Amino acid sequence: MTVDEFKRTFLPCSRRLYWAACRLTGSSHDADDLVQETMLRLWVKRDEIGKMQSAEAYGIVTMRRIYFDRQRLRRPDIVESPVDIASTATPLTDYERGERAEMVREQIARLPERQRELITLRDICDLSYDEISAQTGMTVTNIRTAISRARKTLKEKLSEKLK
Numbered sequence: 001m002t003v004d005e006f007k008r009t010f011l012p013c014s015r016r017l018y019w020a021a022c023r024l025t026g027s028s029h030d031a032d033d034l035v036q037e038t039m040l041r042l043w044v045k046r047d048e049i050g051k052m053q054s055a056e057a058y059g060i061v062t063m064r065r066i067y068f069d070r071q072r073l074r075r076p077d078i079v080e081s082p083v084d085i086a087s088t089a090t091p092l093t094d095y096e097r098g099e100r101a102e103m104v105r106e107q108i109a110r111l112p113e114r115q116r117e118l119i120t121l122r123d124i125c126d127l128s129y130d131e132i133s134a135q136t137g138m139t140v141t142n143i144r145t146a147i148s149r150a151r152k153t154l155k156e157k158l159s160e161k162l163k
Contacts, residue, residue: 001046010042013056020060020125024067038063057135060125061117071109100162107157115150122147 001009017038021031041062042049049058108116121127121135122143129140136143 001049006043006046009055010039010059013059014039016056017059017063021063021067023124024064034063034067037066041066053134054131057121057127057131060121060127061135064117064120064125068109103158103161104154107154107161110157111150111153115146115153118143118146119150119154 014035017035018031021034021038022028025031025034038059042059108119111119118132118136118138121132122129127135129143132138132143133140138146
């Protein structure tokens with residue numbers, strides 16, 4: 001893949017990569033770093049990539065894998081929830097919201113790898129079922145079933161935690 005082919009393939013989806021990275025990291029600075037590292041990894045593997053149906057989906061999956069690899073290597077941090085200045089929420093409710101968000105992240109991380117990948121692509125990266133199908137090679141029906149099961153598992157686990 002030449003420089004021009006790489007630019008034509010991946011630069012149009014860089015904005016979507018950035019917003020997906022913002023959702024993953026919760027920080028624009030970390031999102032910039034993650035997108036940059038993703039582009040670098042895509043560039044290094046440009047000859048192995050070949051023809052793909054969706055460069056955006058491939059880039060998002062690559063970015064997600066980089067992010068989760070970083071998370072595994074890092075010691076768990078306390079996740080800070082951004083404070084909405086206009087809200088009337090008390091510090092306690094902001095704290096509770098942050099705790100619940102962390103519980104959801106933990107439970108997603110505990111899902112089987114395929115379910116975790118699918119729910120991340122659908123709910124965090126906002127990919128359509130067709131885009132996910134193109135990226136994973138699964139049928140749309142199987143994707144819907146797996147995501148439904150993942151959501152059911154998350155709901156059950158979170159209900160247990162919140163009791």
